Amino acid sequence: MIPSDGSTASTAQNDAPVGAPSDGGEALVSVRDVTKRFGDGPDAVTALSDVSIDVPAGSFWSLIGPSGCGKSTLLRVMGDLIQPTDGSVTVGGRTAAEARRARDYGMVFQKPTLFNWRTVRRNVELPLEIVGMGKDERRKRAEVMLELVELGDFATKRPGQLSGGMQQRVAIARALSFEPSLLLMDEPFGALDEITRERMNDELLRIWQRLQTTVVFVTHSIPEAVFLSSHIIVMSPRPGRVLAEIDVDLPYPRSEDTRELPRYFELVTEVRETLREAQQL
Amino acid sequence: MVNKGLRATLNVTGVLVVLLALWEGYRAAALALGNTWPGTDVALPIVVRGSGNADQFPHIWDVAAAFGRPYRGGGELLSSFLLGELAYTMREVAVGFVLGVALGFLLGVLFRQSSLAERGLMPYVIASQTVPFIAFAPILIVAVNQVEILPVWMGVAVLSMYLVFFPMTINTLRGLRAAPATAEELMRSYAASWWTRLWKLRVPAAVPFLFVGMKIGATAAVVGAIVGEISAPSSEGIGGAIFAFGRATNNAVQLFATTIVAGLLGIATYLVVVLLERSVLRVYEGKRS
C-alpha cells in the first residue's frame, strides 16, 4: 500500500502532502520523517526515529508494537498534542496544528476521560458546545450519536453509573459527534476484558463503515489489530520506528465469522512473528 | 534547571511585597484623597488619620519601630513586655496541646476498638466540628477557675485542650483504619494479639494521620489560648494584651505589633509540629529502605 522507504523519502521532500499517492486513494494524513526526542543531552530518549507514513482517506490503520515503541507518541504527534523534534505532519493539506484548530480530530483515549459532572448526553455535546452549535441542534445530534453507539436509553445517566465498556462507547460517540475527518484512538479498549473488547470491535467497525471516516488506531493486541484494520504498521522500540507494514486483505464487512477464517489466523501469525523479530533486534 | 526552593522563596517574597505595597498604597491614597472616594463625599471604608500613635492605619515601619519603644509612659519596652506575655501564653498552649493530643489519641483508640462506641459517639464528634464550641469559653473558664487548686491559666489551657482533642480524635481513628486490609489479615494469620496489632501495625500506619490531627490542633491550641485569655478575668498573656490594647484608643501601633506576635506564635507552633513530623517521618523512611 505504501511505497518502500526509499521511494517514500524521494516523494516526501518537497511535494504537497495532499498529492502523496497511495494505492488506497488520497492520503489524508502524511507523516514525514518525524523524529521525537524527550529531554536533552545524555538523558534524551528518542521516542520516534524518522517515521514516515501516509494514511489514505477512509481507511482503518492500526499502529502496533511493544510498550515503548512510540506508537502513542506517534498518534499524539499526528493529533498535534505533542510537537515533533523533526519532520512534519499534514492532514488534508493542512499542518497538524491547523487541522486541530479546524477540529479535524476526534480523539479517544485509553481512559474514557468523560466529565463525571455531566450526564452522558451532555458529555457527547461537549465538542459541539465548543464548536458553538446551538442548544437544540446539539441535543438532537448527541441523541443521534448515542443511538449509533446503542446507548440511547442512557442519555440522562452519569458516567459513574455506566460500565467501562459503555463509558468508552460514550467517548466514541463524543469523538464522532462533530464529524471530524480523522478519528485517532489510543488503545481505547485496552482496559476491557476480552469478551467486551471483541464486542466493542464489532461495533466500532459497524460505526466506521456507516460514517466512512478515517481511523488511526493504537493497540498492543494482535487479534484486535488484524480484525479491525485495513492496514497494520508494526513498530519496534528504542528508538521507535516502522518495522513493517502489513496489508490486511480480509474483506469488509467483518463479523464473528471473520475471526475463524484461515486467512485471519495467517495474518495474526504474520504480525506475531514480525513483532517477535522486533523484540530480538 | 531552575532552583525550586529559590523560585518558591522569590514568589512568596513577591506576593508579600505586593501586599505591603497595597497597604502603604492605600494609606498614601487615602491621605491624598482626604479619606473620600474621588469626586464624592463618600468616605473610604477605612479612614486614615495620618500621624501619631493613634493612627489606625500606621506605616509598616512605625509598627516595627513600636517594638523598640516603651509600651506605656516610660519604663518597659513593648518587646520585653510582649516576651513575658508570650511565655505566659505559650505555657497554656503547650499544656493544652499535649493534653488534647493525648486525650484525642486515647479516644481514637477506644473508638477503633469498639464499633458501638464509635457509632454512638462519632457522629457527635463530627457534628461538634460544625458547631461554635468556642462559645463555651467564658463558661469553661469560670467553671475551671472555681476549682481553687487550679491556677487561672489552667482554665485557658483546658479550653485549648478542648479544641485540640476533636481534630485529634477524628484523625487518630482515620489513621488506625489506614492499615491495608491485607496487613490486618497477615497479623490475624499470626494470631497476633490486640496489643501487637495496635503497636506493630495500626499505630505505625496511623502516624501520618496523627500529624494531620496535630497540625490542625497546633493552630487550635493557639486560638483557644487567645480566646480563653480574653474570656478570663485577668487579662494576661498575648490575648489579654490584644484585648487591652484594643480597648485603649491611643495605642493602635501597639495593637498591630501585638497582633503580629500572636500570628507569629501561631505559625511557630505549627512549624514545631511540622519539624517534629519531618524528623519522625525521616526515621520511618530510613527504616523502610
Place this chain on the structure above:
Amino acid sequence: MTPSASAVTPAASSTGRRSAAQDVAGRTLPAVLTALLVLVLWEVVVRAVGIRPIFLPTPSSITATFFAEIPRLAEAIWTTGRAAILGFVIGGGAGFVTGALAARWRWMREGLLPMGVAFGAIPIVATAPIFNLWFSSLSVWSNAAVVALVVFFPMLVNTITGLSATDGGHEELMRSLAAPRNAVFTKLMVPTSLPFVFGALRVGAALAVIAAVVSDFFGGLRSSAGFFIKTLMATADYTGAWATVAALCLFGLALYGSVALAERTLTPWGDDG
C-alpha cells in the same frame, strides 16, 4: 474547629447510598440512643450529686430557659448570625475570585499557596480589635470583616488547588478539540474545582460562626450572642449562658447543613472517578 492548613479534601463521599433504610437505622440508632442515655445520665447525676449550675446545669433547666428566652436568644443569634453570613459570603467570594485569578499566573499561584497555608496557622480571630478600630465595634461590618478574613484563606487555598487538579486526560481532550481558554476554564477547571470549593465552604461555614462569636467576645454589639454569654456569666445566670451556646450550636449546624445540602444538590456526581 480550626482551618486545616492544607487543602481540604473533597467530601468523604456518600458511598453509602447502596443500602436501605435498615442500614440507616443501624447507623443512627446507636447515636440517638447514646444521646438519650447521656442526657438522662447528665440529668440524674447532676441532681443526685448536687453539682452546682456554675459547673453544669441540668439539661431540663437549659431546655426550659431556652424556650423561655426565645425572643432574646433570637435577637442574639440574629446579631451574630448576620455578621457570620455576611462575612461568609464576602470572604468566600473574595477567596474564590482571588484563587481563580491566581490560578492563571504561576508566580501568584506559587506565592499565594504557601501564604494561604501560613495564614491558616494564624489565629486570625485575634485581628478582631483591629477591625473594631477601623469599622467601630458597634458596626456589624467589623465582625463581618473578621469572619470574611477567616473564611478567605481556606477558600483561597482550595480554589487554587481545585483549579489545578484537572485530570491530564481531560486536558488532552480539550486540547484535541482546540478549546479556547475560557471554555477550558468554565467547562473543565471550574467543575473540577467544585468539590474543593465546597470543601472550603463547609469548613468556612463552621469557621464563620466561630469567628463571629469570638469577635463578639472582643467587644461587639450589646445584642450579640457573645456579649450575651459574657453578661450572663457575669450575672451568674449559668443556665442562660448554656442556652445561648445551645442556640449558637443550632445556628452553626443550620449554616453547615445548608452548605452540605447545596453541595449535594449542585455536585450530585460526588467525587468518584
